[in-house]
Amino acid sequence: MGPHRAISWVVMLLLMPLLVGVALAADEAPPKVRGTAGLLGDIDSGRVIHAQDVDTRLPPASLTKVMTLYLIYEALAAGTVKLDAELLVSENAWRTGGSKTFVKVGDKVKVEDLIRGIAIQSGNDACVVMAEHLSGSESAFVAKMNAKAVELGLTNTHFTNATGLPDPEHYTSARDLFTLAVSLMRKFPQYSHYSQEKQFTFNGIRQHNRNNLLWRDPIVTGLKTGHTREAGYCLVATSDKEGQRLVAVVMGATTRKIREDDALRLIHYGNRMFETVKFFDAKATVRKLRVWKGTEREVEGVVSEPLVVTVPRKERGSVEVGVSYDEPLVAPIQTGQKIGAVVVKAGGKELFTRDLVAGNAVERGNVFRVMFDSVRVTLGW
Incomplete structure (x- = not known):
């Protein structure tokens, strides 16, 4: 034989x-994202539930910081940097434009404060401090970002900075952001709480998390917002409802409220219509x-x-x-x-x-x- x-x-x-007489949800069309691109997927299975222009290359604004945090968390997990390590703020980092944590040139700032500055306040200056420490310069750090993008299979992604400041050669896609968020949430659950914190005070300046969904629905667990004139209003929203962990990506919305409403509508649709089983x-x-x-x-x-x-x-x-x-x-x-x-x-x-x-x-x-x-x-x- x-x-x-x-x-x-x-x-x-x-x-x-589980209960006799409980009916399954009727067929329901997924909500349409009122922006350039949108995606809903499951963290644990990796399944994309709904996709709308997900492979179009778009400016990500501060969604870039998901990759910046990924490399920081990777360094923490490897032991090459510690949460309580104090890093020197260079003049280059201090001068970085855009959203700020308000670090001061010459100060030494704890890594954990810099992480909160990135995850909660979206501080561009905090990103550059971390990039310079981990790689010697922001440009060297960006090279690592692009190498990691290749490693993770992000085929429509290229970075030119660690912050998301506008650049024609700085782009990603909704699908790539989903893949990146899934990898981050699976690989570094010990650091996920930073993106859930609602506010952070540094140098006497209190800033609230820009992800308003943290106040609107208790199942929302993060992850990152972004906005520039070129990118519009963007959001990678993560959620956890009774063990079902979802990611909604919205890019190119015209207002902050639209990006939040659309992300929440996607998440609620996934909760109603789909089940995740291990x-x-x-x-x-x-x-x-x-x-x-x-x-x-x-x-x-x-x-x-x-x-x-x-x-x-x-x-x-x-x-x-x-x-x-x-x-x-x-x-x-x-x-x-x-x-x-x-x-x-x-x-x-x-x-x-x-x-x-x-x-x-x-x-x-x-x-x-x-x-x-x-x-x-x-x-x-």
Whole structure:
């Protein structure tokens, strides 16, 4: 018997309403963003729920600071900078135009205060202080921003500064901002609280968070606003409602209220119409698979990342998760080796696949085991 493809449905999810008589939401069109571009997506599954001109290259204004914060958080996580470290304010940083934290030239400012200055006050001067410390100059820091954009797959993004000040060669897209926000929220949850803080006082000057949605709805968790004449009013809004974490991106709105109303309408639409379900945590065993010619009879098939799916609520009763792999699996098998795929379907339609990898190693068996299993595989026993 030769190799063949096998698929086994390991989960058939029947997520029926918890209470008898509770009806699923009727079909509803997604709200249209009254700006240049808009997007709604799920942080944990990565699914884009609604997209409107999401690949158009646009000026991001201070949404740029999401990438600036990303590199700062990355440095904190790596231990190359500490929250309580005090950084010297250069004249170059002090002279930076636009929104300010109001740092003073020659002062030493704690990293944590600079982060709050960026996340809450949108301080351009604070961005430059951090950029100069982490990379030696803002231009060197910008090179790291662009390298990180490539690493994250941001195909419509290019930065020329760390602040978002206007420049014809400084642009991004709604889809790229979603990808960046998802990576930030997944990778650095320990720092997410900075974007939720409603005000920050520095040098005796109190400034409120420019994201008014923090006052309008308790499920809003951040993330960043932006505005220039070229970019219009922009917003990346994140939310968490009973574990469903969403991102709404609005770019090119004509007023602050429109960007906030549209972002909130997108988030509420996602909460009403979609459900996010986690099937497996990272490193969880999806299924044990039979192994031939090895010291062990089975190998644990695991997923490297959490397996999460976002589906319309009306389809939640039709979600299936299956394992697809080539039989027979023959030793040796190394830990982490790809041994198959996890397939997720809803309504009979494939949504996505994820690699299934070996959670344990299986060495090649002795000569008797190899001979015996060879016969069994050949004869189909």
